[in-house]
Amino acid sequence: MNFGSFLRPPPLDPKLKVVGATAIFQNCTRQELETLQPYLHERHYLAGEIVFDEGEVGEGVYIVISGKFSASRKGVLKKKRLGEIYPGECFGEIALLQATPRLATVVAAEPSVALAMFRPELERLAEARPRLGFKVAIEVARLVAQRIRGLIEGATEPLILS
Amino acid sequence: MPHERSLEHPIIWAGVIAATLGSIVLLNQLAWLALPLILAVVFYYLVQPFLIHLQHAGILPGQALAIFLVAVTILCGVAALTVLPAMLNSLAQFQANLPETMTRLSQIAAEFLRAAEDRFPMAKRVGLAAGLEARLDFFAMGKGTQFAGAAALFAFKWLPSLLLVPFLTFFFLRDGAAFHRLVMRAVPNAFFEKTLLLFDRMDRQMRAYFKGMFWLTVLDTVTLGAGLWLLGLGQGIFTLTQAMVLGLICAVFAWVPYVGTAVGGLVAVCVCALQAPHSPQLLLAVVMLFLGVRLLDEFLYTPATVGRALHMHPLVTVMMIFAGGMLGGVYGLLLAMPLLGIFTVLGQMFGEIWFDPRLRARHTARNLLEKRLASNDLDL
Numbered sequence: 001m002n003f004g005s006f007l008r009p010p011p012l013d014p015k016l017k018v019v020g021a022t023a024i025f026q027n028c029t030r031q032e033l034e035t036l037q038p039y040l041h042e043r044h045y046l047a048g049e050i051v052f053d054e055g056e057v058g059e060g061v062y063i064v065i066s067g068k069f070s071a072s073r074k075g076v077l078k079k080k081r082l083g084e085i086y087p088g089e090c091f092g093e094i095a096l097l098q099a100t101p102r103l104a105t106v107v108a109a110e111p112s113v114a115l116a117m118f119r120p121e122l123e124r125l126a127e128a129r130p131r132l133g134f135k136v137a138i139e140v141a142r143l144v145a146q147r148i149r150g151l152i153e154g155a156t157e158p159l160i161l162s
Numbered sequence: 163m164p165h166e167r168s169l170e171h172p173i174i175w176a177g178v179i180a181a182t183l184g185s186i187v188l189l190n191q192l193a194w195l196a197l198p199l200i201l202a203v204v205f206y207y208l209v210q211p212f213l214i215h216l217q218h219a220g221i222l223p224g225q226a227l228a229i230f231l232v233a234v235t236i237l238c239g240v241a242a243l244t245v246l247p248a249m250l251n252s253l254a255q256f257q258a259n260l261p262e263t264m265t266r267l268s269q270i271a272a273e274f275l276r277a278a279e280d281r282f283p284m285a286k287r288v289g290l291a292a293g294l295e296a297r298l299d300f301f302a303m304g305k306g307t308q309f310a311g312a313a314a315l316f317a318f319k320w321l322p323s324l325l326l327v328p329f330l331t332f333f334f335l336r337d338g339a340a341f342h343r344l345v346m347r348a349v350p351n352a353f354f355e356k357t358l359l360l361f362d363r364m365d366r367q368m369r370a371y372f373k374g375m376f377w378l379t380v381l382d383t384v385t386l387g388a389g390l391w392l393l394g395l396g397q398g399i400f401t402l403t404q405a406m407v408l409g410l411i412c413a414v415f416a417w418v419p420y421v422g423t424a425v426g427g428l429v430a431v432c433v434c435a436l437q438a439p440h441s442p443q444l445l446l447a448v449v450m451l452f453l454g455v456r457l458l459d460e461f462l463y464t465p466a467t468v469g470r471a472l473h474m475h476p477l478v479t480v481m482m483i484f485a486g487g488m489l490g491g492v493y494g495l496l497l498a499m500p501l502l503g504i505f506t507v508l509g510q511m512f513g514e515i516w517f518d519p520r521l522r523a524r525h526t527a528r529n530l531l532e533k534r535l536a537s538n539d540l541d542l
Contacts, residue, residue: 041358
């Protein structure tokens with residue numbers, strides 16, 4: 001009889017594994033990821049379905065679990081495609097810090113699944129678990145800073161700065 | 163922007179008022195279920211801050227709940243062994259003494275009224291003292307014990323409902339987040355963020371209301387308790403603890419707007435009348451104290467606690483409380499404010515969603531996509 005299997009923790013939820021791989025949550029421990037689970041809302045999108053519109057007030061971040069999303073901005077004559085977002089990436093992270101208008105429209109390019117985290121819920125989590133809240137907030141700030149730098153240097157479009 | 167104007171729409175306002183009053187009627191009809199549910203929600207919001215404090219210390223949510231349950235069980239056990247026998251004893255004594263107490267009270271009241279009649283002839287013409295004596299004969303004849311028996315039966319009838327309260331509170335605390343996620347799953351993608359916002363606003367509203375009520379009760383208890391203790395100091399009526407307990411009882415009565423303060427005041431006057439029967443000045447001072455606390459409540463405590471939490475116009479508040487009282491009695495008086503708060507937020511958010519053509523268009527587009535997907539391989 002293998003007693004080691006009793007002591008080993010059950011395998012981590014595959015969705016949480018993807019969450020743990022995203023830039024925002026990369027420094028979270030397994031226990032912290034499990035604490036986050038009740039705050040993550042699973043959403044299923046059909047190909048062509050809009051996740052959010054440019055200009056709409058943002059309330060949370062989306063972490064891509066499966067499928068593909070594409071982001072675009074209104075151009076002078078036609079829409080300007082900003083790029084694609086794949087599993088393990090996130091979009092809309094500024095909304096985790098502040099309720100500001102989204103900078104891009106995000107549409108599901110194929111049937112996709114995303115986990116959404118809502119700003120007021122992150123605030124509540126930070127109230128109860130300040131260390132975890134700080135970890136998430138600092139990673140969001142880092143990601144935003146990195147994207148702003150990329151934007152200034154002309155390397156990237158404000159793809160997910162929404 | 164439809165966001166700020168959504169609540170100004172007459173349909174939304176009418177809906178908010180109708181939903182509040184309708185809920186009062188419904189809850190009044192289903193009182194056996196509504197009472198434990200409401201109490202469980204109250205306890206949920208009162209207990210949650212403690213659990214958050216525990217989690218703040220690094221304890222996991224499940225462990226925090228377990229620690230709280232163990233602490234409550236130990237406290238209940240200790241209370242059952244120490245306070246409960248004394249309380250039951252006092253209750254039995256109270257029931258045995260009730261007819262005599264009521265007779266004494268009626269005598270004191272009649273004496274007081276007779277003195278008033280001597281001073282004011284108009285009161286004599288109305289026959290205040292005689293009328294009161296006739297009404298309170300009911301207790302003097304010994305029927306007060308029947309009244310106490312009926313009250314005990316009433317309490318026994320409510321016992322199963324009240325036993326539900328700890329169970330409901332436990333499950334609210336344990337599975338609240340999971341239930342919230344389950345409800346959110348049913349919300350269409352187009353309305354998801356707005357609905358999450360709605361739930362958050364509602365939760366904040368409820369939390370603020372119950373937190374406000376808690377602090378209002380503390381302030382009322384301290385003010386009334388200290389006031390009663392100081393008033394009775396000269397005649398040695400109360401110890402500080404007794405005064406605070408009486409203050410707490412009156413503060414709890416004050417949860418029922420307007421009527422509650424009057425009932426609480428009457429209880430305090432009766433207690434003082436029994437302790438110091440020949441001191442009308444004391445009774446007058448107690449009445450003045452209650453009037454003073456009522457004014458403090460109205461202009462200082464409530465705006466600083468509950469009022470600030472609900473952001474309601476006083477006229478709307480008073481009208482809704484009276485309408486609630488008319489439709490649902492004590493339930494209506496108690497629930498009018500919190501229900502109005504909840505339905506105002508609901509109405510506001512419904513307006514924001516319903517009057518946003520873009521969100522509705524996105525939802526319609528999703529339905530069309532779904533339909534197209536379902537009929538892809540069909541030769542239509």
